[in-house]
Amino acid sequence: MKPSNAIVVGGGIGGLALATALARKGVAVTLLEQAARFSEIGAGLQISPNGLAVLRALGLEHGLKARGAVRGQAVRLCDYAKGAQVARLDLTRLANDQRYYFLHRADLIDLLREAAQRANVSFETDAQVASIHPGALPQVQMARGGRRRAELVVAADGIHSVGRVQLNGADKARFSGQVAWRGLIPNTIDHGPEARVTMGPGRHLVSYPLREGRLVNLVAVEERADWAAEGWHHRDDPSNLRQAFAGFGGEAAQMLGAVQDVTLWGLHYHPVAANWQAEGVALLGDAAHPTLPFLAQGANMALEDAWVLADCLTRQPRDAALSAYQAARIDRARRIVKTSEGNAARYHLRSGPVRFAAHTGLRIASKLAPGAMLGAFDWLYAHDVTKA
Numbered sequence: 408m409k410p411s412n413a414i415v416v417g418g419g420i421g422g423l424a425l426a427t428a429l430a431r432k433g434v435a436v437t438l439l440e441q442a443a444r445f446s447e448i449g450a451g452l453q454i455s456p457n458g459l460a461v462l463r464a465l466g467l468e469h470g471l472k473a474r475g476a477v478r479g480q481a482v483r484l485c486d487y488a489k490g491a492q493v494a495r496l497d498l499t500r501l502a503n504d505q506r507y508y509f510l511h512r513a514d515l516i517d518l519l520r521e522a523a524q525r526a527n528v529s530f531e532t533d534a535q536v537a538s539i540h541p542g543a544l545p546q547v548q549m550a551r552g553g554r555r556r557a558e559l560v561v562a563a564d565g566i567h568s569v570g571r572v573q574l575n576g577a578d579k580a581r582f583s584g585q586v587a588w589r590g591l592i593p594n595t596i597d598h599g600p601e602a603r604v605t606m607g608p609g610r611h612l613v614s615y616p617l618r619e620g621r622l623v624n625l626v627a628v629e630e631r632a633d634w635a636a637e638g639w640h641h642r643d644d645p646s647n648l649r650q651a652f653a654g655f656g657g658e659a660a661q662m663l664g665a666v667q668d669v670t671l672w673g674l675h676y677h678p679v680a681a682n683w684q685a686e687g688v689a690l691l692g693d694a695a696h697p698t699l700p701f702l703a704q705g706a707n708m709a710l711e712d713a714w715v716l717a718d719c720l721t722r723q724p725r726d727a728a729l730s731a732y733q734a735a736r737i738d739r740a741r742r743i744v745k746t747s748e749g750n751a752a753r754y755h756l757r758s759g760p761v762r763f764a765a766h767t768g769l770r771i772a773s774k775l776a777p778g779a780m781l782g783a784f785d786w787l788y789a790h791d792v793t794k795a
Contacts, residue, residue, distance in 0.1 A: 408728075409720045410434055410558035410687075414547055416536050416570065418442070420512075421692030421709030422563030423519035427465060428717035430526035437557070438523065439534040439547070441564075450589050451617050451624025452512050453479070453602065456505035456788040458707030461714045464793040467518055468506075474514040475618040479507035480600045487607030490657025496781050505788060509602070509615045509624070515706070539570045541686035559725060560688045561716070563709070566677065568694035574682040580675040583699065585751060588627040588648045590669040591617070596658050598623045602703075605659045609755050610652060612659050625662060626700065627652060628674070630755060643671035674699055676748065679741050684729035689716060696740035701750035704743050704787070711792045712736060718792075735795075743787070 411434065415426045418440030426436045454462065454471070462468055482496040498507045524530075535550035539560055547555040562570020571578065594616055602615040609630040617624050629651045645666045652663050677697035683690045692709030715735050719728040 408722070408724050410725055412436070412557045413559040413561065414439060414545075414555055414557040415561045415563055416539065416547065417562065417564035417568075417692075417694075418516075418520070418530070418532075419563060419565065419692065419709070420515060420519065420706045421713050422561070423516065423523050424461065424465070424710050424713035425561060425563060425691060425717060426528045427519065427523045427526050428713055429720070430523065430528045432717060432721055434559075434720075435529075436523075436526075437529045437531065437555075439536060439555075440530065440532045441535045443533045450512060450591055451509060451615060451626075452515065452706045453615070453703040454508040454510065454515070455703065455707050456501060456507060457790045457792075458704075458710040459506055459508065460791040460793050461710040464714065465522060467522060470518040470522075471508055471510060471515075474510065474518060475621075476508040476510035476514070477600050477616045477618075477620055479509055479602060479615070482602045482604065485603060485605045485657075485659070487605050487610075487612075487655045487659065488657075490605065490659055493606070498781075500781050501788065503789075509600075509617055511617050511622075511624075512706075514618075536564070536569055539573050539688055541573070541688040543686070545687040558687060559720070561691050562688065562694045563691040565693045566697045568690065570688060570690055571680055571694045574685055574688065574690065575680050578677060580677045580697075583674045583676050583748075583751075584632065585628055585630050585674045585699075586633075586671055587629075587674055587700065588625070588643065588651075588669050588671050590625045590645070590648075590666045591622050592625065592662060592665040592667075594620055594623045595665065596623075596661055598658075598662075605655060606755070607652070607655060611751075611755060612652065612655065612663070614659075614662055623662060625666065627663070628701075628751065630751075641671050643669050645669050647671075679737065679744055683733040683737065684726075687725060687729075689729050689732065691716060695736075696744055698744045699747045699751070702743060702747035702787075704747065708740060708743060711739075711790075714792045715795075739790070746787075 413436050415422045415438045426438045430436045479498050484493040537550040538548040540546040544556050545560040562568050598616050605612040613626040679696045683695050691712045716732045719732045
């Protein structure tokens, strides 16, 4: 019942995971990547237990460790003024051998690319796609001319997806009023194996270690009225970052002072796509459900999508499988996107009394009911698509 051949557009985390899963099931997969080569782009990311379940099922967890992934021990919430701890989520309390990792995006891409190569996926780089057309035998129109056909085409091509536009029309994104800086620094402060969220009025800083703890990944988010372009690669002056976070003290100030190279991007709200599939074409990852970074689920959702789509395609005829895939994923995607959008407000409390009251409540809950605080994330972390 499964297609005999497929084209995957996009060589990111979701595209590579899907290509690997399909190829292992006997599908001849061609992956089209618009970049001229796979390079070390992006920065850190977090693989939570729900995403790790997919990597584990693909036999790749050991590869994470071999590439210097750091196993997360905690998520710590801190106040901006002096860095005092507000609350701590103990990730070692996660049940059923669930684990949490921090790693560089390039290292995960490298791991997935090697897995896809071992599964005999065919790669074409510098392959820019102009449009995708559903049908009994879907077509991919290349930007430099020529067409490709396959029984299945999956658009895993990110927030500017050509497949999303084809199935849903022009995207109605809007600026969220927030921008984010991203950078890497040497770990000179002995940053522990934790994700640290330093919360201040109208802004917050996230930090966690990478590559066996040698580096620290920073993501700094500020509320502002000025629009900023979307995307990872817009370079900015580190002095602008330091000026925006001038009130931050403690180790947060030390980390910000060490930044020498930084990118800035505008955070935009995107609706979850209404249509994820049509006549042999499917959307995956950010192409279907772009999300703000405040729940660290972009990569994890793409991994979940990849597993579910590959699984559906081995159980039902193509079009029924694509419908089942959307039905299985869309409600969860909407919940994650909505929850992520709400987190920024919790991190950015401006009123001193409100912030004091909220932080006091977090401190008490963290000390008296640490298991309950972590349990509030069971709906997210305990979800294992490989066992569904």
